Amino acid sequence: MFGNMDRRRRVPRTDAVLADSRLVEAGGRLGRSVVKAAVAAAQERARQGEIAPEEVADAAVKALPARAASLRPVVNATGVLIHTNLGRAPLSAAAVEAMTAAAGSADVEFDLATGARSRRGRGTLAALASAVPMAQDVHVVNNNAAALVLVATALAAGREIVISRGELVEIGDGFRIPDLLASTGARLREVGTTNRTSVRDYADAVGPATGFVLKVHPSNFRIEGFTGSAEVPELTGLGVPVVVDIGSGLLAREPLLPAEPDATTMIEAGADLVTASGDKLLGGPQAGLLLGRCDLVERCRRHPLARALRVDKLTLAALEATLRGPVPPVRRALHADPAVLERRATALAGRLARAGIDALGVPSEAAVGGGGAPGVLLPSAAVSLPERFAVPLRTGDPPVVGRIEGAQLLLDLRAVPPERDDDVARAVLAVAEVVG
Numbered sequence: 082m083f084g085n086m087d088r089r090r091r092v093p094r095t096d097a098v099l100a101d102s103r104l105v106e107a108g109g110r111l112g113r114s115v116v117k118a119a120v121a122a123a124q125e126r127a128r129q130g131e132i133a134p135e136e137v138a139d140a141a142v143k144a145l146p147a148r149a150a151s152l153r154p155v156v157n158a159t160g161v162l163i164h165t166n167l168g169r170a171p172l173s174a175a176a177v178e179a180m181t182a183a184a185g186s187a188d189v190e191f192d193l194a195t196g197a198r199s200r201r202g203r204g205t206l207a208a209l210a211s212a213v214p215m216a217q218d219v220h221v222v223n224n225n226a227a228a229l230v231l232v233a234t235a236l237a238a239g240r241e242i243v244i245s246r247g248e249l250v251e252i253g254d255g256f257r258i259p260d261l262l263a264s265t266g267a268r269l270r271e272v273g274t275t276n277r278t279s280v281r282d283y284a285d286a287v288g289p290a291t292g293f294v295l296k297v298h299p300s301n302f303r304i305e306g307f308t309g310s311a312e313v314p315e316l317t318g319l320g321v322p323v324v325v326d327i328g329s330g331l332l333a334r335e336p337l338l339p340a341e342p343d344a345t346t347m348i349e350a351g352a353d354l355v356t357a358s359g360d361k362l363l364g365g366p367q368a369g370l371l372l373g374r375c376d377l378v379e380r381c382r383r384h385p386l387a388r389a390l391r392v393d394k395l396t397l398a399a400l401e402a403t404l405r406g407p408v409p410p411v412r413r414a415l416h417a418d419p420a421v422l423e424r425r426a427t428a429l430a431g432r433l434a435r436a437g438i439d440a441l442g443v444p445s446e447a448a449v450g451g452g453g454a455p456g457v458l459l460p461s462a463a464v465s466l467p468e469r470f471a472v473p474l475r476t477g478d479p480p481v482v483g484r485i486e487g488a489q490l491l492l493d494l495r496a497v498p499p500e501r502d503d504d505v506a507r508a509v510l511a512v513a514e515v516v517g
């Protein structure tokens with residue numbers, strides 16, 4: 082074999098490796114610095130004797146990332162439909178296509194017919210307005226937290242927001258709605274108790290300093306037992322605006338989730354403004370929806386803060402396609418027929434078992450997740466595998482993320498689009514080659 086010095090001398094020079102046609106092509110696609118880093122790493126491996134000097138170009142090509150950005154697409158087999166750690170709602174193909182079309186120069190504030198400037202987001206706002214005809218006006222911001230900040234700033238800065246103690250919700254990752262509201266300079270006037278708040282409690286607190294009454298849907302927990310809260314119709318007679326944060330983004334009633342509030346029903350019940358997320362049960366991109374009385378929406382839209390919270394063209398495109406286009410994946414998963422899920426799990430497990438893998442189709446229970454519909458379990462079906470498959474599947478390509486139950490790895494199929502079953506099978510077969 083070669084000595085250390087000799088090996089180092091034979092490692093090809095950077096410019097020679099970079100001239101490899103595959104790496105030239107990759108430089109155009111991923112950027113030169115990414116390619117250079119892969120080459121440098123491969124050269125170092127050759128210096129250490131891990132690979133032969135003539136293998137440097139091949140090793141660099143193999144080590145290149147698939148994309149210029151580090152986020153990787155994942156198969157969500159957790160059984161949690163809206164998984165916050167996995168990017169909440171997956172977009173429909175129509176929304177993805179709309180985003181791609183908008184990604185370059187696009188007529189976001191330009192009327193191609195007249196050549197004049199036009200209203201930003203007009204198509205998206207029209208789609209949202211027609212999805213909720215009860216709303217006099219609509220507006221879209223970055224997320225629901227931004228919608229709440231905008232409403233609090235525009236309608237209650239230096240004044241009071243009256244809110245039930247039972248609705249002082251932490252939305253996740255340590256962020257709390259009361260802190261968010263207080264950060265705007267509005268004062269929170271807490272009424273009632275954790276488990277019970279009456280109209281009387283609100284009425285006693287409302288006065289000249291009141292900006293609005295806020296109802297927050299406790300979307301990620303449930304209180305049971307001796308409870309009571311004042312509902313929207315009872316609060317409309319207090320002489321101040323009633324703002325309802327519904328969270329999930331349901332625009333109309335969803336029979337499968339009777340306890341989840343929706344924008345149409347809330348406005349019918351007398352809510353003056355409704356705020357919601359775009360990337361939960363609506364199934365679209367991260368966005369905050371504001372729907373309701375035109376004077377209040379207009380005050381929010383005209384507030385200087387609105388400029389800091391405005392959405393980009395990609396969000397506008399994806400949201401419009403979600404509202405007007407085919408049923409998005411979250412809704413498809415929500416409405417998936419349990420019998421079909423069972424057939425898919427049986428077929429998938431059968432295919433794996435025939436390859437000698439210890440796989441079984443089993444009944445499972447899925448959840449809405451993403452801080453929505455707490456306590457609602459959706460009948461589902463899963464492929465059960467030995468637990469040792471979990472890590473290699475999660476770190477494979479594509480990563481398949483399931484959930485551990487007992488000593489088994491369950492790949493729940495409710496949140497997996499049916500057209501991905503084949504990818505799941507191939508990922509498991511590839512892992513089986515390694516872990517047996």
Ligand SMILES: *Cc1c(COP(=O)(O)O)cnc(C)c1O
Nearest residue numbers: 224225226252298300328358452
């Ligand atoms: C999820 C949620 C929020 C936060 O919404 P984002 O879109 O994540 O900012 C606020 N309020 C309620 C009730 C929620 O469920």
